[in-house]
Amino acid sequence: MHTVSLHSMVHEVALPDGRRYPIVVGGLQALPEWLDRIGLQRGRCLIVTDENVAALHLDLLRTTLEAFGWLPHALILPAGEETKSLTHLSQIYDAALAWGIDRRTPLLAFGGGVIGDLAGFAAATLLRGLPLVQVPTTLIAQVDSAIGGKTGINHARGKNLIGAFYQPELVYADPTLLLTLPEREWTSGLAEVIKHALIGDADLFAFLEAHWEVIRHRAAELLPQLIAQAMAVKVRVVVQDERESGLRAILNFGHTFGHAIERVAGYGRFTHGEAVALGMLAALWLSHQRHPELPFDRLCSLILKLPIAQPLDGLTFSLLLDAMQVDKKTLASRLRFVLLQALGKAYVTDKVSVGELQAAWQFVLEMRRLAVGT
Amino acid sequence: MHTVSLHSMVHEVALPDGRRYPIVVGGLQALPEWLDRIGLQRGRCLIVTDENVAALHLDLLRTTLEAFGWLPHALILPAGEETKSLTHLSQIYDAALAWGIDRRTPLLAFGGGVIGDLAGFAAATLLRGLPLVQVPTTLIAQVDSAIGGKTGINHARGKNLIGAFYQPELVYADPTLLLTLPEREWTSGLAEVIKHALIGDADLFAFLEAHWEVIRHRAAELLPQLIAQAMAVKVRVVVQDERESGLRAILNFGHTFGHAIERVAGYGRFTHGEAVALGMLAALWLSHQRHPELPFDRLCSLILKLPIAQPLDGLTFSLLLDAMQVDKKTLASRLRFVLLQALGKAYVTDKVSVGELQAAWQFVLEMRRLAVGT
Ligand SMILES: NC(=O)c1ccc[n+]([C@@H]2O[C@H](COP(=O)([O-])OP(=O)(O)OC[C@H]3O[C@@H](n4cnc5c(N)ncnc54)[C@H](O)[C@@H]3O)[C@@H](O)[C@H]2O)c1
Ligand SMILES: NC(=O)c1ccc[n+]([C@@H]2O[C@H](COP(=O)([O-])OP(=O)(O)OC[C@H]3O[C@@H](n4cnc5c(N)ncnc54)[C@H](O)[C@@H]3O)[C@@H](O)[C@H]2O)c1
Numbered sequence: 001m002h003t004v005s006l007h008s009m010v011h012e013v014a015l016p017d018g019r020r021y022p023i024v025v026g027g028l029q030a031l032p033e034w035l036d037r038i039g040l041q042r043g044r045c046l047i048v049t050d051e052n053v054a055a056l057h058l059d060l061l062r063t064t065l066e067a068f069g070w071l072p073h074a075l076i077l078p079a080g081e082e083t084k085s086l087t088h089l090s091q092i093y094d095a096a097l098a099w100g101i102d103r104r105t106p107l108l109a110f111g112g113g114v115i116g117d118l119a120g121f122a123a124a125t126l127l128r129g130l131p132l133v134q135v136p137t138t139l140i141a142q143v144d145s146a147i148g149g150k151t152g153i154n155h156a157r158g159k160n161l162i163g164a165f166y167q168p169e170l171v172y173a174d175p176t177l178l179l180t181l182p183e184r185e186w187t188s189g190l191a192e193v194i195k196h197a198l199i200g201d202a203d204l205f206a207f208l209e210a211h212w213e214v215i216r217h218r219a220a221e222l223l224p225q226l227i228a229q230a231m232a233v234k235v236r237v238v239v240q241d242e243r244e245s246g247l248r249a250i251l252n253f254g255h256t257f258g259h260a261i262e263r264v265a266g267y268g269r270f271t272h273g274e275a276v277a278l279g280m281l282a283a284l285w286l287s288h289q290r291h292p293e294l295p296f297d298r299l300c301s302l303i304l305k306l307p308i309a310q311p312l313d314g315l316t317f318s319l320l321l322d323a324m325q326v327d328k329k330t331l332a333s334r335l336r337f338v339l340l341q342a343l344g345k346a347y348v349t350d351k352v353s354v355g356e357l358q359a360a361w362q363f364v365l366e367m368r369r370l371a372v373g374t
Numbered sequence: 375m376h377t378v379s380l381h382s383m384v385h386e387v388a389l390p391d392g393r394r395y396p397i398v399v400g401g402l403q404a405l406p407e408w409l410d411r412i413g414l415q416r417g418r419c420l421i422v423t424d425e426n427v428a429a430l431h432l433d434l435l436r437t438t439l440e441a442f443g444w445l446p447h448a449l450i451l452p453a454g455e456e457t458k459s460l461t462h463l464s465q466i467y468d469a470a471l472a473w474g475i476d477r478r479t480p481l482l483a484f485g486g487g488v489i490g491d492l493a494g495f496a497a498a499t500l501l502r503g504l505p506l507v508q509v510p511t512t513l514i515a516q517v518d519s520a521i522g523g524k525t526g527i528n529h530a531r532g533k534n535l536i537g538a539f540y541q542p543e544l545v546y547a548d549p550t551l552l553l554t555l556p557e558r559e560w561t562s563g564l565a566e567v568i569k570h571a572l573i574g575d576a577d578l579f580a581f582l583e584a585h586w587e588v589i590r591h592r593a594a595e596l597l598p599q600l601i602a603q604a605m606a607v608k609v610r611v612v613v614q615d616e617r618e619s620g621l622r623a624i625l626n627f628g629h630t631f632g633h634a635i636e637r638v639a640g641y642g643r644f645t646h647g648e649a650v651a652l653g654m655l656a657a658l659w660l661s662h663q664r665h666p667e668l669p670f671d672r673l674c675s676l677i678l679k680l681p682i683a684q685p686l687d688g689l690t691f692s693l694l695l696d697a698m699q700v701d702k703k704t705l706a707s708r709l710r711f712v713l714l715q716a717l718g719k720a721y722v723t724d725k726v727s728v729g730e731l732q733a734a735w736q737f738v739l740e741m742r743r744l745a746v747g748t
Contacts, residue, residue: 017391086467090460097531125499128526128537129617152502157471163502164538243503 009228011235013147015167015242023147023171023235025228028060031135031172032068038170040106040131042069046096048119049110050079053137056180061110061135072108073099077115081267084118084153086162092122106131106169112138112185113145117163120151124166132168138181139189140273142173143196143230144251148238165243173231175223186218187306188273193230194302195280199253199338199346200233209302216305250346253338254280257361260323264315274308281367282360286352287340294340304371312368317361321354383602385609387521389541389616397521397545397609399602402434405509405546406442412544414480414505416443420470422493423484424453427511430554435484435509446482447473451489455641458492458527460536466496480505480543486512486559487519491537494525498540506542512555513563514647516547517570517604518625522612539617547605549597560592561680562647567604568677569654573627573712573720574607583676590679624720627712628654631735634697638689648682655741656734660726661714668714678745686742691735695728 008026024034036042045065049058054076065072075095077083096107107130109119116134123132134146152163178186197205207229208215211222234251241247258279262270270278280303288296324335334350341347382400398408410416419439423432428450439446449469451457470481481504483493490508497506508520526537552560571579581603582589585596608625615622632653636644644652654677662670698709708724715721 086460086464093460093529093536097529097535121499125495125526125536125538127535128524128539150502152499155467155471161471161501162467162499164499165502 009224011228011231013167013235013239015239019167021167021169021171023173023231025142025173025175025224025231027176028057028135028172028174029064031061031174032065032070034170034172035068035070035106035133040133040169041104043105044071044073044099044101045106045108046099046101046130047072047074047108047110048077048092048115048122049074050077050083050112050115052079053111053115057137057177058110061108077118079114081114081154084114084159086153086155088118089122089153092119093126096122096126101126101130103127103130106133108133108135109146109168110135110137111141112136113141116141116146117151117160118153120149120166120168121153121163124151124164129166132166134168134171136171136173137177138185139178139227140185140192142175142178142227143189144192144234146171146173147231147234148248149242167242173227175227176220178223179218179220183307184271184274187308188271190216191273191277191280191303191306193226194306195251195253195276196230196233198280198284198299198340198343199250200236200344201229202344204229204233205299205302205343209298212302212305216307246348249336249348250338253340253346254278254283256324256335256337257282257320257364260320261315263323264319265310270308270310274306274310277303277306277308278312278364278368281364282357283337283339285360285363286337286356289356290339291341293342295343299340299343300367304367312365317358320361321357324357383598385602385605387541387609387613389613393541395541395543395545397547397605399516399547399549399598399605401550402431402509402546402548403438405435405548406439406444408544408546409442409444409480409507414507414543415478417479418445418447418473418475419480419482420473420475420504421446421448421482421484422451422466422489422496423448424451424457424486424489426453427485427489431511431551432484435482451492453488455488455528458488460527460529462492463496463527466493467500470496470500475500475504477501477504480507482507482509483520483542484509484511485515486510487515490515490520491525491534492527494523494540494542495527495537498525498538503540506540508542508545510545510547511551512559513552513601514559514566516549516552516601517563518566518608520545520547521605521608522622523616541616547601549601550594552597553592553594557681558645558648561682562645564590565647565651565654565677565680567600568680569625569627569650570604570607572654572658572673572714572717573624574610574718575603576718578603578607579673579676579717583672586676586679590681620722623710623722624712627714627720628652628657630698630709630711631656631694631738634694635689637697638693639684644682644684648680648684651677651680651682652686652738652742655738656731657711657713659734659737660711660730663730664713665715667716669717673714673717674741678741686739691732694735695731698731 008024011023014020107123109116123130136142136146149165149167152160155161254276258276261275336350337352385397388394481497483490497504510516510520523539523541526534529535628650632650635649710724711726
């Protein structure tokens with residue numbers, strides 16, 4: 001990471017085959033300079049966004065682009081996970097082709113992970129590939145989903161079952177956009193930041209601990225560093241494993257339980273980050289069994305500072321176990337867990353017994369009972 | 375090209391970034407050995423095919439696979455260009471996910487270019503990429519569309535507007551499958567073979583001239599060589615330009631007029647190959663203007679041997695010119711032509727005047743008048 005003249009923080013994703021693209025943390029007003037810098041030709045560009053983001057930030061993006069000679073055309077989709085569908089993908093195809101694009105027309109994905117995944121997939125497949133610029137507007141999208149080239153949509157049979165690996169030409173994250181995020185979305189993002197710290201960056205973990213109250217309240221002066229450092233973990237993983245054949249799986253820390261919690265509770269009751277936070281507690285418990293030297297209390301207590309209000313009613317272990325097995329069937333043959341051997345060091349294992357899983361979940365329930373004081 | 379122990383002819387596509395895959399001309403019964411050879415694990419596999427191919431050849435493919443321990447599941451779609459649609463893509467998604475696949479489940483595209491493009495795109499996007507095996511069953515698919523990784527579907531606004539570059543793990547072409555092709559499909563394929571000879575292989579051109587009557591009647595003993603040699607031209611071009619940034623455009627020899635002819639005549643009146651054959655005559659005329667040493671009569675006379683019965687009624691120059699300009703708008707900024715400087719040597723130019731285009735079309739109309747004797 002280094003600071004450049006545009007007063008932004010920059011990473012670079014450099015893939016083994018030579019492809020590379022910058023990841024910038026900076027103000028939206030400098031985006032057009034970056035579009036020039038990566039070699040896009042000013043002219044038409046397509047913005048895909050959702051209603052919430054459009055209401056709050058589209059005018060700024062549009063005028064910023066127009067001031068530099070771009071001709072943006074915005075497509076505004078409904079907000080929410082249901083938008084990651086074939087129906088809305090088809091809507092992007094229709095709008096883009098009706099408006100008129102050629103292979104050099106950039107597509108800007110301006111929104112959270114939903115828009116990033118959906119519009120990224122549209123960019124991957126329109127005219128067999130348009131230049132994609134990710135302009136993430138949620139904390140999850142800025143530190144995680146906009147980076148790494150996983151794009152796609154959901155299918156009735158499961159999440160993210162259709163998609164492509166397609167790298168953007170640029171990821172551009174403006175931290176000030178996050179100030180309008182609803183509280184729960186912010187919390188959900190912080191859970192992912194903690195995850196990145198746990199699996200890959202002990203310093204980031206210490207930074208979070210040291211400044212927790214300030215970060216929790218989104219003090220603007222700490223956001224760029226927070227975001228840039230959390231991004232760096234994702235960048236490192238992606239560079240080593242673009243296609244998720246191995247290492248990339250560590251990004252799923254907390255996700256085996258997390259997905260099961262989302263599924264059993266019914267999508268929407270917990271945010272993704274909330275479910276992952278609970279899942280991380282379980283994964284930490286399992287890790288601690290194997291690695292007693294892990295600073296277990298310290299790690300758990302940061303997670304427990306996340307304000308997660310939803311009760312865990314109905315999340316029985318047997319329902320969760322069923323849900324994990326369903327999850328498993330669609331993707332691989334064995335149930336795999338990401339565990340920590342130390343703060344900042346994760347690995348994948350399939351050697352976890354049902355008994356241990358049950359004990360881990362018991363631990364989560366107890367922690368919660370203590371935390372909410374019931 | 376070299377002969378291997380399986381008594382088949384083999385090319386290899388070796389892309390600059392290290393990816394490589396074999397292209398085999400051989401009997402279907404040896405396909406399972408090749409699936410082993412490229413490292414696929416026997417188990418479930420998904421076959422996507424169309425009604426015509428299924429009626430004629432699916433039993434053979436299925437029993438061949440089952441004999442080697444595969445568990446094939448076939449999805450049979452309607453035949454025809456309309457099948458290259460989002461609707462049928464979605465049908466493949468539903469069937470594959472309902473049946474149960476994981477990231478290692480191979481998808482076999484068993485059909486002509488329509489199935490190859492559609493099923494290839496499905497393979498590119500299911501679980502972000504399944505192993506794809508192209509088993510082409512038309513001459514066009516064997517020498518052209520199954521090779522090179524262009525996959526996709528049509529959109530109401532134009533052909534092939536949605537898709538992905540996605541390379542197969544194996545292309546496996548059985549020449550005997552071609553014996554059941556309808557006559558016009560065979561002719562259409564021969565037009566593409568002539569195209570490959572013109573743009574890239576003077577020896578193949580001489581081979582076609584020397585054995586035309588036998589080839590035209592599909593004598594089984596010449597087919598493997600014909601196919602392997604025509605494939606080689608495509609392989610060479612693709613290896614040098616996977617993403618169609620330059621050289622790959624020479625595969626569009628005859629296509630600027632060809633597409634316009636298809637569009638003006640209404641899709642279906644001419645097969646793609648028939649339209650390209652007429653377009654090649656125009657392109658040869660333009661080439662000859664610039665390169666008088668080109669053996670113009672010789673080159674035209676092979677094309678004129680293709681039995682193309684459709685009259686050219688209604689194909690006025692002004693309608694064709696309009697159609698060329700429509701085609702242009704969707705993809706690039708200037709109307710480009712592929713011309714020959716010598717037999718086997720093609721290049722791209724945008725320096726062709728309207729007057730020349732008109733004269734070229736006049737030449738085609740005259741040739742046709744002579745050929746059909748009116
Ligand atoms: N591609 C990947 O590698 C990857 C990684 C993690 C998650 N994801 C995907 O990301 C999605 C979740 O992402 P998300 O949490 O960003 O969801 P999201 O896109 O639905 O955004 C959450 C909510 O915040 C709103 N919003 C976005 N930006 C805002 C802003 N600046 N101010 C106010 N409101 C704003 C949105 O309209 C939405 O209502 C899931 O679909 C998940 O599968 C993908
Ligand atoms: N991806 C590429 O690089 C590329 C290149 C050229 C063409 N294409 C695409 O290929 C398509 C045209 O391919 P095509 O000409 O093979 O069309 P096709 O797939 O429609 O096949 C033509 C007809 O032959 C039938 N058929 C196929 N195999 C048969 C067999 N062995 N016996 C009897 N009948 C058989 C089919 O059912 C169909 O009716 C177009 O959609 C075109 O865009 C793609």
